[in-house]
Structures are given as C-alpha cells and as structure tokens.
Amino acid sequence: MNAVCFDIGGTAIKYALVSQSKGIAHQGKITTPYDLTAFQKVIAEVVEEYAATDEITAVGISMPGYINPQTGYAERAGALAYLDHKNIIDVLSEKISFPIYIENDARCAALAERYSGNAQGLNNFIVMTIGTGIGTAFYLNGSLYRGASFKAGEFGHSRIDYQKRPQHTMHDIFSTRILVEEYKKYMKIPAPAVVTGEEVFETAKLDPEVEEMIQKWVQWLCVGTYNLACTFNPEKILIGGGVSANPELLPRIEQQMSQIDERWITDFYTVIEPCKYLNNAGILGAFYFVEQQLEKQTVKGES
Known part of the structure; x- marks a missing residue:
C-alpha cells in the first residue's frame, strides 16, 4: 500500500510517498499557501506527480486544528484561517480522486510514536x-x-x-x-x-x-x-x-x-x-492513520 502523506503547517507543507514495505520515500517541502484555491492546487499537484509513477491507494493528511477525522470537517485549522469551518476532504476531493484521510497533527505524532517510535x-x-x-x-x-x-x-x-x-x-x-x-x-x-x-x-x-x-x-x-x-x-x-x-x-x-x-x-x-520522530512525525502519523482507516473498512466489509 502506497499513500501520499502531508504534514501541513502554518509556514510549510511537508510531503512524502510512504509505503508499508519501504517507509518514507521521495520527500519534499513547499511553502504553505494562504488562500483556498492555491491550497487545493499545490496538494493536487503533489498527488498527481506521485500518481504518475506509483500506484497510489490513498492520501493522508496531518494538520493543526479541531479536526473531525470521521468527516474531514475542521472547525478551526490553526494558522490556516481560510480552512476554518471547511470540510477538508470535500475541498480536496474537488481536485483529487483518491480516498483522503485527515487527522490532527499532534494526534498523528502520537500515532507515529505508538506504531514505531x-x-x-x-x-x-x-x-x-x-x-x-x-x-x-x-x-x-x-x-x-x-x-x-x-x-x-x-x-x-x-x-x-x-x-x-x-x-x-x-x-x-x-x-x-x-x-x-x-x-x-x-x-x-x-x-x-x-x-x-x-x-x-x-x-x-x-x-x-x-x-x-x-x-x-x-x-x-x-x-x-x-x-x-x-x-x-x-x-x-x-x-x-x-x-x-x-x-x-x-x-x-x-x-x-x-x-x-x-x-x-x-x-x-x-x-x-x-519523541523518536521529529520532522517526520506528522507524515508517518498520517500514514498510520490511513492504515487504521483502511483496516477498519476491510473488517467492516468482511462483516
């Protein structure tokens, strides 16, 4: 399973292709945009770049704020005020065709530490x-x-x-x-x-x-x-x-x-x-969150 994972911060967005077999690969970083249209564009471009060369299963996102991981709704999105009261999954699904999973950044860090830290x-x-x-x-x-x-x-x-x-x-x-x-x-x-x-x-x-x-x-x-x-x-x-x-x-x-x-x-x-993980905690946590959600869907489907 390959996932394109993002760690979205107030000044920079870190991203990587993450797989179960190889871990983090092809990392990069871009400046965080400060309007909704530009945000959609840069996230979609990164996903498209990886999808052109690798088989992508899902997209995982770690970001600040009061995030409902079940729906993707952000009551607050940290420094990214233009994402306040927005459903981030809906916003990005306008440009991305893969399943998207999103969780608060601190909780992603906790998942990274729990699974391999x-x-x-x-x-x-x-x-x-x-x-x-x-x-x-x-x-x-x-x-x-x-x-x-x-x-x-x-x-x-x-x-x-x-x-x-x-x-x-x-x-x-x-x-x-x-x-x-x-x-x-x-x-x-x-x-x-x-x-x-x-x-x-x-x-x-x-x-x-x-x-x-x-x-x-x-x-x-x-x-x-x-x-x-x-x-x-x-x-x-x-x-x-x-x-x-x-x-x-x-x-x-x-x-x-x-x-x-x-x-x-x-x-x-x-x-x-x-913590074991510093710079990569959000990216790894987002990947583990994607794994969690896909496993739940598999179990639900089997039942």
Missing part, C-alpha cells in the same frame, strides 16, 4: 510538543482520545499562573517561542532575526543570566508536565518539538520535577522521554 506497546501515554506553541495528544486505554468535539489536547490554552498573569496561557509561558523572545530581548537581538533554542542553550554555558532564564523556563515546563502526570496517570510522557532533540533538556527536566513536589517521586512519577 518510543511508545510502542504502551496503552496510556501523552505526547507534548514544544515549539511555537504547546501541543498535546492523549493516547488513553489503547486509543487516541479526541474529546466530545475533537478539542482534547488543547493543553496549551490552559492557565497556570492566573493570579500574576491571568491572560497568559501555557503557549505564552513555556513554548520555545517565549524562551527565544526573552533571549532576544536580553541580548538586544532584532525581533525579525532567526534564533534557535539550540543557540539559547549554548549561550547559557557562558552567560549566567541566560542560564537563569532557561532554568525558569524549564520550571514552568515541569509544572505543565506534572499537571499532565497527575491528571492522566500515563505510562510515559513524550516530549516533542525541535528543542526535544537537545541532549541538555531531559536532564534539566528530571532535575526540576522532584523539586516541584515530593509526590512526584512517591505517587506520580512518570517516565519522560523525547
């Missing part, structure tokens, strides 16, 4: 991605948990410092974006300049002020992680996003967790690991 064999785990914002996906009792209206996992909108910063969500407190913004302000770096989390961590080795900045940022990250562990009692919490590849992050988290509350050790200890 660091959550293999687990029935209860959480993926928390740290980047421009905070994203989470809950895999509970052996399946993805989506909530009553597909909004489960919007953990980044939670408030954890309400008395001092009532309007600040977790996105505004411990996303990588916030760490980088504070670093730029301290270093007097122009706002448009590109700075990575890796640069901040490197500078901290020589600058005590930046080191303190990271420590405070990790403290808030650990507060959010602790709350997840207390609420869901998972077997494991996986940390994703580009910053999770930094070998310094996990030791810092482990050091801080026991300082939040001694019950972390006695009652709520949970294994914390980085």
